[in-house]
Amino acid sequence: MPFTRALCYLSSLIILNACSPDSGSPDDVKDITDPELYQFTEVDIQFLKRFSISQLGEPPASISNKFADDKNAAQLGKSLFFDKSLSKSGNFSCATCHQPTLYFTDGLKRSKAAGTTRRSAPTVLGAAHSPWQFWDGRKDSLWSQALGPIEDVNEYDTSRTAYVRKVLQKYANEYQTVFGKIKLDFIKQLPEHASPAGNEESRNNWQSLDKKTQSQINQVFSNTGKAMMAYQRQLQIPESRFDLFIETLPTNQPHRLAEIFSAEEVRGLRLFVGKANCASCHNGPLFTNYEFHNIGAPDPQDQTVELGRHEGVKSLLTDEFTCLSEWSDAKENECAEMRFLKTNGTELVGALKTPSLRNIAVTAPYMQFGQFDSLKQVIAHYNRPTPPVYNREQHPSRPHFDIMPLKLSEQEALALESFLGTLTSPLPKDDPWWGL
Amino acid sequence: MKIIKIVLSVLLFGNYSTLCAFATSQTTPVNEYIDLANEQLKQAREVQKASRQLIVDANKVRKQLKQLRAPQLQTNNFVETRKESVSELVKLLELKQKEGAELRTLSKRLKQLAASNFEEGFIHRWQSKITNREPLTMDSEVENFFAHNARIRSVHKNMPSAKATPSQDTKERSDMSLLVPSLMKQNAPPDLNINAFKFSREEKLFAHIEVHTDTSTSNSETNDITNVSAVPLNKIHRWRLMVTDLSGNPVENIQFKVEGHMPGHVHGLPTAPRVTHEVEPGVYIVDGMKFQMKGWWVMKFIVESEKNENDSPKHADFFTFNLVL
DSSP: HHHHHHHHHHHHHHHHHHHOTTOOOOGGGGOOGGGGGGOHHHHHHHHTTSSGGGGGOSSSOSSOOOTTOHHHHHHHHHHHHHHHGSSSSSOOOHHHHBBGTTTTTTOOSSSSSSSSSOOOOOEEEEETGGGSSSOOOOSSSHHHHHHHHHHTTTTTOOOOHHHHHHHHSHHHHHHHHOOOOOOOOGGGGOOOOOOOTTOOHHHHHHHEEEEEEHHHHHHHHHHHHHHHHHHHHHHHOOOHHHHHHHHHHGGGHHHHHHHHSSSHHHHHHHHHHHHOOGGGTSSSSTTOOOEEEEEOOOOSSSSSSOHHHHHHHHHHHHHHTTSSSSSSSGGGGGGGHHHHHHHOOOGTTTBBEEEOTTTGGGOSSBHHHHHHHSSSHHHHHHHHHHOBBBTTTOOOSSOOOOOOOOOOOOOHHHHHHHOOOOOOOOOTTTGGOOOO | OOHHHHHHHHHHHHHHHHHHHHTTTTSOHHHHHHHHHHHHHHHHHHHHHHHHHHHHHHHHHHHHHHHHHHHGGGOOGHHHHHHHHHHHEEEEEEEHHHHHHHHHHHHHHHHHHHHHHHHHHHHHHGGOOOOOOOOOOEEETTTTTOOOOOBBBOOOOHHHOSSSSSOOBOOOOOSSSSBBBOTTOOOOOTTTOOEEEEEETTTSSEEEEEEEOOHOOOOHHHHHHHOEEOOOHHHHHOEEEEEETTTBBBBBOOOEEEEEEOTTOOOOOOOOOOEEEETTTTTTEEEHHHHHHHHOEEEEEEEEESOOSSSSSGGGGEEEEEEEE
């Protein structure tokens, strides 16, 4: 069970902290069968430090959202994130699929709200550090991303007007504190459902609105996204056992290190950055390079093939709410990633954003469709990957493939798996942003 | 023999001219460097032509040899004469091949000389605008660690997947106990030309690249570039591309197509950079440059000809710059 495991880490952290100040006396030296395993050089330590959560820092400054670091916006965003009444049925919120107790995932292969989503829900922890959102990177900011689920038939299944009306009825004060005073009466004349992205009726209703009203709606709509972005930027990842290990490395005391990491976990760590080559993509404090790769996770049968980033960039080009849009707070020439968006290249075909591996042991199932139920299966795939199958009818070009077989022994695979278990952070019960 | 004469004159002239360029680099007017470079380029082309002719000749000789050696000619009567002519032809073949190779080397050397003389003239001419002559690098704190070693592409359903071989290449470093994977097939050849000054492929244009550090026009993200010969890792930044014709005069209004990739690695740049504007005659701003990893990169600036649309892209002139970041 994920929770008991997380609790265990929490308590082990506390115990370690209690006894760590001076455990240097030879009496309590743990029996280390392979002392060399725990020997790390200066350069090793410098290298591994890059993976420590202490190196994460603040999320990069947002150019398109000037409220990104506004605490009131974050508060409002938190309310919106957890508020079920804003969905059409009143049963779903962002937290339906991004549950704090599950590290902001939902434990499902495909998420379920009004319908079943196409892909699996990734965590939102650390998302603020990524230049692109979604597995295929089809959104260029967290605020733009947050607007997607609201109108998605499988998620909130509501419309722009319905959502905006509810938000302004329920959060008029909070909204105006952050975004300034607005005339609220325009919401009274709005059709029940209207949106440029909805069903036919909804689209027709949208067409019948004058430009000014459309603009007022879009302004509020995009601001709700900016508030939810501000909220998600506040989510911190507590130290995991791994971070404690890295912090303890400079003491050069193998017995202390052995109290934190078992020999198998150290072997796993060495494989992770070494022979298994995981760190070539899963690197840095969040264990991701935020780039798009195709690792050939098998496409489920009877389904259109995963086009990944190839499709993501196409969506970006027509998206209403990018950095380049009128709802963005950035000047056009500041939106460098969008202006120089790479829209072609075989390496985009089937490529997905490298996910964070923080809390990975407690956020099964894995991959964009939940193809793998366990880390054992994930590692088995990396060990002997099946390259993506070229589907001439659906693929625009032969998909790219980014990994090579590892040929790890059974023992090595187990060590790698146990290392991944050290990346689980305790649930921060006292952090109000988490809403636990 | 004609060829020998060319070789001699070229060798003499070539050596003399380098000396000359060296001794007078402070005072020589620009044109002299550029004239010299043009002269060398002309000679290089002639030598190259001669070299090609020799290779053609050699191939003819090889054909003759093949015929002579063909089994249907092996009747006793002709054995002796044939032996003689065979050995003569072999000698001739070797000679032509050797001369051809020598001339090719010579032509290459001449082109190098031409390029370095042109660079000298170019620098005199653009003095105030050039901030960096050195090949581009990446900031040295960036370690070469995180590279993924992609060598194979997807396979067809029916293809055996066994083609992929395990990635065992790890770096053994004396200062590390971790076996961090090394970059495979990433090592640039040692004699790779990484100059920031280059003739175009057709040798009709000459260009220089450098990191654009003009903060007055760049956006906030690029402001912190201080080391002018170093490109940043994972950050969108700009370059300046300065272009002249063979007389050293700036060439305006060129439409460029920008491409970049890593040899030995099946991927390109993470962004789609392009020439956004020409800040002054012949000085083009390339914006949207971004490198997501260290290693050997090739940047190509393709001159898009407006006149003849039917020109196959193969014939378009282009600049290639190798960077070892």
